[in-house]
Amino acid sequence: MALLEVEDLEVRFYTEDGVVNAVDGVSYRIERGEKFGVVGESGAGKSVTALSVMRLIDNPGQIEGGEIRFKGENLLDMDEEEIRSIRGSEIAMVFQDAQTALNPVYSVGEQIAEAIRLHLGYDDEAARDRTIEMLERVGIPDPADRYSDYPHQFSGGMQQRAVIAMALSCDPDLLICDEPTTALDVTIEAQILELLDELADEFGTAIQLITHDLGVVAETCDRVMVMYAGKPVEKAPVEDIYYDPKMPYTVGLMSSIPRIGDERDRLQTIPGTMPDLIQLPPGCSFHPRCPYAEEVCTQIEPPLVDPETGEPAEGVDAERGAACLAYTGDLQNELGYEVHVEGESHRSAVRDVEEITGGDTDV
């Protein structure tokens, strides 16, 4: 039994402008101690998926369908009391912007100790000791002195370390990191990722890492799910995503990462923007931006299938899947891109994905 199994999750937001299908048919699983990446542009539904696992979707959002099984139990069936005993103790979350995620009027130490008192039942002093120990673990110097400091007295990197300490303080089995390094500069980003990686291994914690940065995924994750407009469009082990991306959207994401030694003058971008989730384009949601789109892409919504066999890969356990009509035999032409790999061995070695030919974009 996997630690977390999300099956066919559907989340909608009932806004004044219409119904937003924020998450539509997402399935994945995370094993104990595994690091799972969820990648996509802003608005792809990554954060909503994560918040659903915490059951923290606020009005006007509703979890409309599917199951979220944690250690075999459906979180969506639990009452408020039960889910609260899991939040923060078994599933914890690290948010994007630590500065706003911390309450400005309570000391950092108190904010961590609070969770420890609540879930582990420690008294004030024991909770304080454990908090100081956690602050030390995440690399905050003089943790005993900094216990009573307020968030604004911490630098951005320190704040994120404190948030990580808070998340890990009750020794959770699953840590959901929602863009944990987006608000930080690059050097701090590397430190924080390393810290997360190290602590997750040490504590045996599984990580669901949400990011728009495939570079971060390469550094950290074992398996990846790429999301677009609320749907999963590609699922694969991390090597496959880099060496052999199957979905044109993934290819676009890969080629828009700048690299050292790049000969191109301009950054490659994916043309256009993510469609309005209230009025998704018919057929494949990605077709207006896809260089390989054909007539058929505007008519049939591609299912998630195994790109080798064309078998359905919608399920929780599917390892490899891509949602493109190229793999269901509906597309007339081939996807005309090639992947160049430069350098070997290290996982995050320089790679290059280049588009050789573009298809007809005026579909």
Added chain:
Amino acid sequence: MSLRRYVIKRLLMVIPVLFGVSVITFSIMQLVPGDIVDVLLGMDPNADPEAAERLRQELHLDRPIWEQYLLWLAGVLQLDFGFSPITGDVSETIVTRLPATILLGAMGWVIALVLAIPAGVYAAVNKDELADDVSRIAALFGIATPNFWLGLMLLLVFSLWLGWFPSIPPDVSLLHPSMLWYLLLPAITLGTASTALLMRIMRSSMVEELNKEYVRTARAKGLPERTVVLKHVLRNSLISVVTVAALMTASIVDGAVVIEVVFSWPGLGEQLITAIGQRDLLVVQGIVLLVGVSIVIANLLADLVYAWLDPRIRY
């Protein structure tokens, strides 16, 4: 900067403000049209010229104006507000009246806070639901109802018709239970207008805070919603409420003036109205100065409460 330095700095800032208050209050006497001595003696053409001369001496009217100010200020600092030809020693008049007003103001204040904060929190948590709409309408009524009218209506209904309260204050000491019971109606009248405004501020401030990310963090920790709201959100929302509460001291004070008259409450407000009617300028001056100082102190306290609520202000 430590908390102590913040407090010291804030205390020092009070000095120039108090200086301004004293100058303006002092000028009341100078701005009165005509001869101040004639005015103080009630414009009585038959007044004893000796008394007029004595008063002139007492007010140092023969000295230059800045000396007059300094001599007056020196007196005020020793709580000597002068001697009124009408009511006698001004300080004594104020001291006998002050406790009643403080009691009324404090009770009105407490009623406002005790009603406004929970109601505002409840409305914010149930935003756009029935409770919120009800509170919105109640607030509108509270703000739109004139104090004196509400006071009269309460007297009419609860004192005259229902007979639950006496209609004039009983002749007992201030802290006697039947006196406190009597005080309930004027205090409610005084508190209502402020309650309405405070409740709206509390609600909007809380609604804003509830959307902040730290609230999600607190929920993600597994804290019960009660703790999230009452520990994490409330403290952040109180900052703007404290600002308004301090500014409202002024409206509590002027509300007290009207209400004391309506309820025949023997406080400073009633005395002020009488003094104005009698052109008892020294008493007016004394009360105005006191009101000014109390508003300055209320704002000082608000700033100290900020610092206690929000550590970012201390630094």
